[in-house]
Amino acid sequence: MKDYAGVMVFAEQREGRIHPVTYELLGKGREIADKLGRPLSSVLLGDQLEAEARELVYHGADRVFWYDHPVLKDPDLVNYKHNIVRLVREVNPEIFLLGATRWGRSLGARIAAALGTGLTADCTGLEVDEDGSLIQIRPAFSGNVLAQIKTSTKPQMATVRYKVMSSLPRDTHRNGEIIRKQAELIPSPLTITGKERAAEADIAEAEVIVSGGAGLKRAGDFSLLAELAELLGGTVGSSRLPVDSGWIGREHQVGFSGHTVKPKVYIACGISGSPQHLAGMRESGCIIAINSDPSAPIFKIADYGIVGDLYEVVPKLIKNIKRLKRCNS
Amino acid sequence: MPELLKVSITEDINRRSGASLRIIVPMKQVPDMRQVKFDTEKGKVDRSSAAAEINPFDLHALETAVQLKEKLGAAVTAISMGPRRAEVALRDALARGADSAVLLEDSKFAGADTLATSYTLACAIRKLGGFDLIICGEKTVDGDTGQVGPELAEHLNIPHLAYVSKLVEAGEKLVAVCDMEGEAHIVEASLPVLLMVTKDINIPRLPTFRDKAMARKAEVTIWNAEELSSFADPSRFGIEGSPTRVRKVFLPSEEGRKGKIFRNTNEEAISDVAQAILDFLG
Ligand SMILES: Cc1cc2nc3c(=O)[nH]c(=O)nc-3n(C[C@H](O)[C@H](O)[C@H](O)COP(=O)(O)OP(=O)(O)OC[C@H]3O[C@@H](n4cnc5c(N)ncnc54)[C@H](O)[C@@H]3O)c2cc1C
Numbered sequence: 001m002k003d004y005a006g007v008m009v010f011a012e013q014r015e016g017r018i019h020p021v022t023y024e025l026l027g028k029g030r031e032i033a034d035k036l037g038r039p040l041s042s043v044l045l046g047d048q049l050e051a052e053a054r055e056l057v058y059h060g061a062d063r064v065f066w067y068d069h070p071v072l073k074d075p076d077l078v079n080y081k082h083n084i085v086r087l088v089r090e091v092n093p094e095i096f097l098l099g100a101t102r103w104g105r106s107l108g109a110r111i112a113a114a115l116g117t118g119l120t121a122d123c124t125g126l127e128v129d130e131d132g133s134l135i136q137i138r139p140a141f142s143g144n145v146l147a148q149i150k151t152s153t154k155p156q157m158a159t160v161r162y163k164v165m166s167s168l169p170r171d172t173h174r175n176g177e178i179i180r181k182q183a184e185l186i187p188s189p190l191t192i193t194g195k196e197r198a199a200e201a202d203i204a205e206a207e208v209i210v211s212g213g214a215g216l217k218r219a220g221d222f223s224l225l226a227e228l229a230e231l232l233g234g235t236v237g238s239s240r241l242p243v244d245s246g247w248i249g250r251e252h253q254v255g256f257s258g259h260t261v262k263p264k265v266y267i268a269c270g271i272s273g274s275p276q277h278l279a280g281m282r283e284s285g286c287i288i289a290i291n292s293d294p295s296a297p298i299f300k301i302a303d304y305g306i307v308g309d310l311y312e313v314v315p316k317l318i319k320n321i322k323r324l325k326r327c328n329s
Numbered sequence: 330m331p332e333l334l335k336v337s338i339t340e341d342i343n344r345r346s347g348a349s350l351r352i353i354v355p356m357k358q359v360p361d362m363r364q365v366k367f368d369t370e371k372g373k374v375d376r377s378s379a380a381a382e383i384n385p386f387d388l389h390a391l392e393t394a395v396q397l398k399e400k401l402g403a404a405v406t407a408i409s410m411g412p413r414r415a416e417v418a419l420r421d422a423l424a425r426g427a428d429s430a431v432l433l434e435d436s437k438f439a440g441a442d443t444l445a446t447s448y449t450l451a452c453a454i455r456k457l458g459g460f461d462l463i464i465c466g467e468k469t470v471d472g473d474t475g476q477v478g479p480e481l482a483e484h485l486n487i488p489h490l491a492y493v494s495k496l497v498e499a500g501e502k503l504v505a506v507c508d509m510e511g512e513a514h515i516v517e518a519s520l521p522v523l524l525m526v527t528k529d530i531n532i533p534r535l536p537t538f539r540d541k542a543m544a545r546k547a548e549v550t551i552w553n554a555e556e557l558s559s560f561a562d563p564s565r566f567g568i569e570g571s572p573t574r575v576r577k578v579f580l581p582s583e584e585g586r587k588g589k590i591f592r593n594t595n596e597e598a599i600s601d602v603a604q605a606i607l608d609f610l611g
Contacts, residue, residue, distance in 0.1 A: 014512070075509075078488060102509050106491035106525075109443070109476040113483035118444060118572030121474035135576070140473070141367050141374060145578050153572035189488045189522070193504070194515035202511045208610065232610065265609050282581065286609045288602060294592065304602045305590035313594055320596075320603035328607075 004154060006038030008093035010084070011056055011064075012104055013046050016073070021099030023059045023167035025160055028126055029097060030060040030168060035128050038094070039063060043087055045080055045183070047073035057176030060168045064176060065091070067183045075103050078188040081110045086184065088115060093155045095134050097126075100159035108159050118151035120158045124283070126165075134158070144275045162204065163262035164283055203252060208234025209263045211254055211281075212242060215270015215291065215310055219247035224311075225269060228318050231325075234263065237281075239271045255280035269310045273298025290314065349402035351460045352394045354427065355450050355481065356387040356409050358418035359471045374471060383418045386466030388425070388533035389526050394464050395426035396531065397499055404428050406457065410438055410449055416549050424536035424544035431457070435553040440568030443476040448570060450477070451484035452561035453552060462503075463523040467492060475525070482523040489523040490516055494530055 007029040012019040026042065033040035041063040042056045053066045065087055071079060088096060088111070096111075098104040100122040112119035124146075125137030134156040140147040151157070203209065210229040212222055222236060229236050237259075238252045254261055256276040266284035271277060273289070273296055281287070282301065289302035290313045299305045306313050358381050365379035383391075394405045407422035409415050410433040419430035433453050441449065454460065463482070468475035482489035490505050497515070498504040507514045508527060536544070554563055564570060591598035 075514075081483075102492050105475050106479050106489070109479035110483045110489075112476070113444065113447060113480035116444070118442065119476055119480075120573055121443075121476055139581075140578065141471070144367055144580075146581050147578050148576045149573050150576050151573050189519050190490070191517045192514050193517050196513040196515075197511065204510075232606065265606055267606075286605070287586065288606065294590075299588075299590055301586055303587040303589065304605055305588075306594060306598060306602060307590065307592045308594035313599065316594065316596070316599045317603055320600050321607065324600075324603055324607055 004038070004094035005041070005091050006036065006062075006093055007033045007040050007095040007097065008088070008091065008155070009040070009042045009061070010096070010098040010104065010107070011042045011044040011052075012099050012101060013044065013049065013052065014075075016046060016049060016052070018052050018055060019099060019101065019162075020167070021101060021104070021160070021162040022056070024162070024165035025097045025099060026056065026060040027167040028160070028165040029095075032095065032126065032128055032134070033062075036094075036132055041065060041091065041093065043067075043084060045069075045072040045083065050178070053178045055170070057178070058170045058172050058174055060174070062176050064178045065181050066178055067181050069183045069185065071185055072183060074192050075107075076188055076192075077107065077110065077190055079183065079185055080107055081114060082186055083181075083183050084111055085114045087181065088155060094132075096155040096157045098157075098159045100161045104159050108157060112157050115155070115157075117153040117155060117157055120149045120151065123158045123160045124164045126158065126160065139279055144279075161260060163260075203235055203237055203254070203259050204261055206235040206261070206263050208232040208265045208267075209237040209254070209261055209281075209284075210234060210267045210269065211237035211239065211271060212248075212269050213239035213271030213277075214241040216242060216247070217311075219245070221311075222248055224314050228267070228314055228321075231318060231321055232265065234265070237261065237266075239274075239277050268298050268302075269314060271298055272296045273301065290317075349404060350397060350462060352397060352403050352405045352462045352464060353454055353457070353460050354387070354391050354394050354405060354407050354422070355463065355465050355477070356391065356407055356418065356422060357384045357469050357472075358382070358409065358411050358415040359384045359469055362470045381414065381418065383421055384466060384469045384471075386468055386470070386528065388466075389528055389530055390464040390466045390524075391422055391425055391427065392531045392533040393496070393524070393526050394462075395534075397462070397496075398426065398428075401499065406431060408450065408453060408457075409433065410441070410446060410453075412439075413551075416551075419549050420544045420547065421536070423547045423549075424540040425534065426540075429550070430547070431550045431552060433552050433557070435555075435566075437554040437563065437569075438567045440571060441566070442571035442573045443472070443474055443480055444572060445565060445567055445570035447477045447480035448484055448565045449557070449561070449567075450481050452557045454481075454485060455560045456552070456557060461520045463487075463521075465523065465525050467525055467527050478523060478525040485523075487521050487523055488518060489525060490518060491525045493524050493526045496524075496530070 042061040045067040120136040264285040289298040407427040495506040
């Protein structure tokens, strides 16, 4: 019997900054590791990221395997995979988690195939059952249903959706060990020759999203939603129909084939609440629905709903929020 | 207008006179997700409830391959693992520009997760002989994992580029734009390589009646597990080779939501909601 060494979390970094999904995974990983009575470790590859390695400890890791080399600054698929596969074979974690970002999915699938182990994509829930195996929960069939999946090989691997798990509060008194590892580098057939930042703010990061759907009468009416969004420090989202009509860019689409979002407040205006739309915003903190049809499914998942014409309700809402803000200041 | 593929033909490609690019496009037949019903009792998609089609994401992969064929000369092979009826999807691929089609069909392949699927495809691709490019879609509409492409590349020991939204150059080397959420990476790769393309890369063409008629008569090669055996460990096929298992399927619950619905739009209701929003934002 191999002795399995707990839970390992891949620490995703971009330009030297830890992606927040990493801390969320450490939060969940801590809970699972404690339940199993095993350690929680994390693997960080990058260029001069010792301070970031310590952050991983502050967010819950008992051990951080830290690889430091200029070649690892960029997401180098070949070298990341090679070194992580070696580490997993050495340390033998029973569970290995990555964020379900594009990079995490791409890298995770390669690691899983190299190890010949199972990988569950885009999980929104993780639990351990009586015999200590990992129960992975993920949306299936366009988010209409949830599936529970178990893996018979080790490590049990999963990519986990961003903004679903909660991170632990940062605690600089937390103790942990940073273990410096020597990277074994191989010549990569892939070279990143340039990078471009997307101009648009990432909707997945927004704290408030005001979304419009087919209830809008014309493209220009998104400005009404933008006014409300701006007032709340948020951004504008959309169901698929306005995007398909070319009224707003695809980067604003929320749902199964768009973005998955988890803002503090999600305001759906003139959106019926199709399963494909719900798949992208179900995890939002507070859901507000404005729809003229009292039987619209969106009301079933709303914290607050207003049955009415969005062209009447949204301006009134703007007025009231302005008034309340004035009162509070 | 979609931006056309800008392709620079390198000397190397010219020198390999006669020998054009060999491109493989793995594809999956899926139910039409707009119609299909879900059987919550059995925890399964009720495939009889909807027509089957090529996974929409795979059409972009095929279109990428066919455009390369038009620019550089290439032999495009569509390959699919599935039941006999998936032959229809492969004929559709032939009508849309693939030159040959291979169906991997055997009850031993059934119940495969992404690991077993990618392994089986890798074995068949080895049997096909050499290749320069494998092009696949970013995910399937029914499985929605996006894992088969990178796993396939790993089994074949070649690099992959994920979420390719544009090919800048294709020839001796390949330059592609990869969309990595808020950031685009321009990546250079040598062949052979696997590309996982997004919907943004092109608009797939529709087959003409003539193409469809021709595809109906074309031959689809069918291989079973036995025919892959000299390239494979059969214990890694299908359900036996699949480490992940769906234990159960259930409906998401919306418990814990306040569900306070105002049926009129008077000032009081609006004010309550406005207050709730501000409270929530702290
Ligand atoms: C494979 C697949 C993927 C998909 N992916 C997505 C996705 O990512 N995101 C997505 O959103 N959809 C997606 N869809 C589409 C989805 O099925 C629905 O068609 C879509 O979400 C409906 O958008 P809607 O709610 O804006 O429009 P509708 O369903 O037409 O709803 C419009 C609503 O507006 C209300 N309304 C009308 N006028 C007013 C008014 N003046 N004031 C207030 N309310 C009003 C109506 O009562 C109605 O409820 C996908 C579909 C498929 C098959």
